[in-house]
Structure formats: structure tokens, C-alpha cells
Amino acid sequence: MVNFDAELIRALQDDGRASIHDLAAELGQSRAAVSARLRAMRSDGTVRVVAAVDPQFLGQHVLAHVSIRTEGPTGPVADHLRGLDETVLVSAVGGVHDLVTEIRVASMPALHDLLAEIRALPRVVDINTLIYSTVIKGFFVSDYRGGVRIDATDAALIEQLQRDGRASFRALGEAVRLSPSAVATRVDRLVDGGVIKISAVEARGLAQRQLSLGVGLNLAGDDDTVLDAIRAWRGIDFAARSLGRFDLIMTLVEPSAGALSASLERIRALPGVSHTEAWFHLAVLKEDYARTLRAADLAAAGGG
Numbered sequence: 001m002v003n004f005d006a007e008l009i010r011a012l013q014d015d016g017r018a019s020i021h022d023l024a025a026e027l028g029q030s031r032a033a034v035s036a037r038l039r040a041m042r043s044d045g046t047v048r049v050v051a052a053v054d055p056q057f058l059g060q061h062v063l064a065h066v067s068i069r070t071e072g073p074t075g076p077v078a079d080h081l082r083g084l085d086e087t088v089l090v091s092a093v094g095g096v097h098d099l100v101t102e103i104r105v106a107s108m109p110a111l112h113d114l115l116a117e118i119r120a121l122p123r124v125v126d127i128n129t130l131i132y133s134t135v136i137k138g139f140f141v142s143d144y145r146g147g148v149r150i151d152a153t154d155a156a157l158i159e160q161l162q163r164d165g166r167a168s169f170r171a172l173g174e175a176v177r178l179s180p181s182a183v184a185t186r187v188d189r190l191v192d193g194g195v196i197k198i199s200a201v202e203a204r205g206l207a208q209r210q211l212s213l214g215v216g217l218n219l220a221g222d223d224d225t226v227l228d229a230i231r232a233w234r235g236i237d238f239a240a241r242s243l244g245r246f247d248l249i250m251t252l253v254e255p256s257a258g259a260l261s262a263s264l265e266r267i268r269a270l271p272g273v274s275h276t277e278a279w280f281h282l283a284v285l286k287e288d289y290a291r292t293l294r295a296a297d298l299a300a301a302g303g304g
Helices: 002-014 020-027 031-043 075-082 108-119 152-163 169-176 180-192 223-232 257-268
Strands: 047-053 062-070 087-094 099-105 124-138 196-202 211-219 236-243 248-254 273-287
Touching (some): 002 020, 002 047, 047 152, 062 108, 075 099, 075 273, 152 169, 152 180, 169 180, 223 236, 248 257
Antiparallel strands (some): 062 124, 087 099, 124 236, 211 248, 211 273, 236 248
């Protein structure tokens, strides 16, 4: 059952709106079995299927990973980070640092201001920042290429899909007062244009079915071999080239500590990898890619 669940989630991460028929054919399972497992996993919070707006479309041109060391309990710092609009991920980790967060802002000055705010928090000892230069692999980065404009109806559809990425076209149509066919056309345009990506978010951490390990890599010149391996690796949820103490940063997800260890060994053995550093995600405290597109912002959105 674990392998079935894992493969079903992977398929939904590739295409969150894939039909039960297509999922069953891809996984070699009956439609009834796929429907039942998906319903159960969504009901108990194992997985959410949601839409995320591409950072470039939102004008979030600077993406960064911040590692934080704290003095004493991490709760107050974590709570502050969770409340920031700029954070999409906050996680308690085991390793050199105590918390990690992913932040998305419009500019380098905005990043400097936010980092200064984090440094000034009580209990924060120090922080270390990595800036993503290129996202190699990420279920919620759509590779928006510009040229797409949206209106208030598109924004309302995106809001609905951020709540439930598998909502039926009929239900979406009722929410925005359009026919199912008109909704389907708009959703296809948003997805094909890279404005949104609809994918699965899996619960991870010690209390969950899947475990997660962050890994930073330093490379010795054979970048292409490493990048090709990462793109093809099913157990890597996220990877980005970075500026800072690592050349690459990634997230490994596996069902057991043994599987994480084996995956880390495989990464260390890749030609071109000179050094690795890892940190264990004890509890993912926030993973939220939903963003509100206000009417006043629609004219500016997509300007890139």
C-alpha cells in the first residue's frame, strides 16, 4: 500500500488534475482502488492537491532559503516566520541549524529588509542565506515565460483552485458564474501559460508517512551530470542552483530513514559532487503556496 500511495502522490505531483481513469492506467490499478486511496489520503490530510501561482508571474523575482540558529525553544521564532506573507515553507530541522524557511520577495532590497527583520527577532542567534539562481526541479514553479494577462474571473478561479486543485469544472463554474466548458478553457490557458501549476503537497515529518531531508551540495565542475541525475530522480522533490555556501540545494523525500540514507549515499557518489551537508526535517510547520491576487494587482500581474 505504501508504494501504491507513493506512486499515486508522485503522479498527482506531475499533474494534480489527472483523471482517475488516467491515474489508474498509469499506476496499473483499478479506478475504484485509485479513487478510494485518493479520497482517503485527502480526507486524513496525507496529501493536498492545490494550485500555486508561479513566482515570476507574481513579481517574486528573488527566491531564497534561510537557515536559522536559535537560542532556547524555536517556537516563538517559528510562529513569526509562519505569519509572514513572504514565507512559503517553514520547517523545524535537526542539524547545524534549528529552522529553515523559504522566502519569496520582489527584489534584493526587499530581501535585505526581511533578513534584517529575521535577525532582529528575539532568540535568533544567526542566519545563513542561500539565493536560488535557477530552480531545477520544483512542483510549484511553473516556468512562466511572460505574455499572459489575467482578469478578475481568472483571479477568482485561481483562488478556488488554491483551495482545491481537483475541484470539478462544474463546481468552479458555479463559483465564478461560468459554464464548465468556459472554465476548462480558462484553466487550460492558465496552466499552459505557466501562470499556475496544480500539484500535490504531501505531509512530511516524523509524525507522517514520509520523511524529508534537506541536502546542500558543493560541485567540482561536472554540473551537467549532477543536474541530469537530479531531474530524473523521483525521490527529489525540489532542487535549485544556489548562490552562497552551496552550489545546489535539494529536498529528498523517502518513506524511511534507511531509504534517505541510501539516497544520500547515491548523491555523494555522483561524479562532480565534492561535498554534501544534510539536515533532517523534523516537522514541516508551514507549506503554503496560496497567494491572493487582488483586483488592484491584476493590471500589474504578468508584467514580466
